[in-house]
Amino acid sequence: MGKLLEITNLKTYFRTREGWVHAVDGVSFSIDQGEKLGIVGESGCGKSVTALSIMRLIPHPPGETLDGSILFGEQDLLEISESAMRKIRGKQIGMIFQDPLTSLNPVLTIGYQITEVLKLHMGLDTQQAKRRAIELLREVGIPEAERRINSYPHQFSGGMRQRVMIAIALACRPQLIIADEPTTALDVTVQAQILELINSISSEYNSAVMLITHDLGVVAGMTDRVVVMYAGHVIEMAPTDELFANPRHPYTLGLLASIPRLDIGRQEELTPIEGAPPDLLHPPQGCPFMPRCIFATNQCKAPPPLRAVGNNHVAACWYDVNQPAEQQRAATRREARAHHLAMLDATAQAILASSQDSRAAPDSDESAASSSDGPATVTKAGED
């Protein structure tokens, strides 16, 4: 299998009043023909911006792809003309959006929206396009396709609309399908059906799939390989099974640990990743995950390169986080942090109690207000 799409050092920034937001900052990965690639990461990590950069549909201004190359077959999508790009969109690269409720045009019939792309790219006449549209609707599992083709989107349920979106994206048998969180807006029961549909149709058409999601469960179910993104960087990339069995970046570890599990007790608390993603307006000089990382040391102030850590497995971390020694270090760190937090908490409680005593406010409103904004101010005091 040859490479279908190869992204190298992609940089897409957004210009704001305060400066450039580094939404995608030097991303490189590739997709093989027919491969199903998952892209995971939390909101704002650059997944969708990467997808729109491939389509060259970054709103400009303010967005701009400043550097890098996107090789699609022989041609660099960042170099070709807009009209050549229009011939690729919808014909060779199809895209499925997150919210089927808003991504179908409310005033055009389903039939019009499917036949349009067929007429545009495949040169079909109205009758042929209509026939093909009915076939497509049948393929994606719309019952009574002959009748439904004249319906408007509002006459369809959410799952049905996503099926229509899939039919439109797949109408020209594209070589690559970009699915940007295709199931996020759907019912859980419908999610599985839609994923299965994307899976089976893309296999049938031999199309590669780039599945963007924040749901690791979705990735586990249907992708061959996973790219984990954080703060505009690729931080880990591995075959799906390998990633789940042997995560090598602290962020991936955290993601996997934060999945709620049925087999542990209900009383058990979830394990979130502490902190928030960095401000992309002023991205950290070193490892972007450093401020939240329990493995971090001074070495992390230098940006870690993506290094091979296994067969077909790369991660951007200075440490071998699967080594017992490292885990021991992290565990100690975690304990120390927990202890520190507990101390802060106790101090806060103490100060709060004393301040309430000294104030002895008869006004209940005031005491409620002071207790609600108490902790924030007190924590600051504790840090001093």
Next chain:
Amino acid sequence: MSTSSQVMPPSLPEEENIDELLTLTPQLARKRRSQFRIIVDRFTRNRLAVAGFFVLALMGLAALLAPLLYHATATYDPSTYINLRESPAFQVPSWQHLLGTDDVGRDEMARILYGGRVSLLIGLSSMFMAIFVGVTIGALAGYFGGIVDNLLMRVTDIILAIPLYLLLFVLSASFSNGSIFSVVLLIALFGWTYTARLVRSEFLALKEREFVMAARTLGASNLRLMVRHILPNAAGPIIVSATLLVGANIITESILSFFGFGIQVPLASWGTMVSDAKDYFLTHPILALSPGICILLVVLSFNLMGDGLRDALDPYLTER
């Protein structure tokens, strides 16, 4: 790609006509209201709007059939509307002259009918012209934004800042030759600004919608996005403003004609008729009142219908 040809989906039999297939499906017989039907149902629920529609239909029909209708009541000269058989001035209404005759013995009813033709024609055609210009300018400004938007909207602002009637008088005095076309052009020249602003704001909001981005990922060009994807979504407000614009244009025409800058004799419009009759208003009020009431009725009907359409076309109304 080589394997894909083997897994072609089950295709429909070639010889079958798709439309035939559609009608043959039994479920198709199930009654389902189309989008158009829903709009009609909503519109008819508004009694005043329906009344407006009927008044307009009646007046339009009368104006259209004026030669036929008028043959029945009197003989006339089509160029001057002077009753050939007898032309005493200021006759009172009779079966012979339903609304009497005016100061030079022209049949008032005939002039109302023929004047209505002119007034309605001017109102409608200047509306079409203004809507076309307004939609084009508004769409370009809203879709492209930036410099294009700035430029087009400043032009619009400047036109809005001009004292409209004064300029119309000046322009029509110097350029208009009193023909229908020149009056239409003058009215349309200043009528598009409101529509342009409306369409611009619609486009500004609609272009950010996800379905536009979705259409873009399918390879649609800017022109296609504007005309096929965004414009139909703005159709409701445009139709409403078009309706209101007809009324406004008829008023503008009347004012122009009243001050002598509009339609010139021998053509008549309702505006010129009011103007002609103003000197005899105390003695023969019917001569000014009948065209005046016609203007009032038509404009009112257009406005009522516009209101009804506004409600019927509002996509966010859930009531069906």
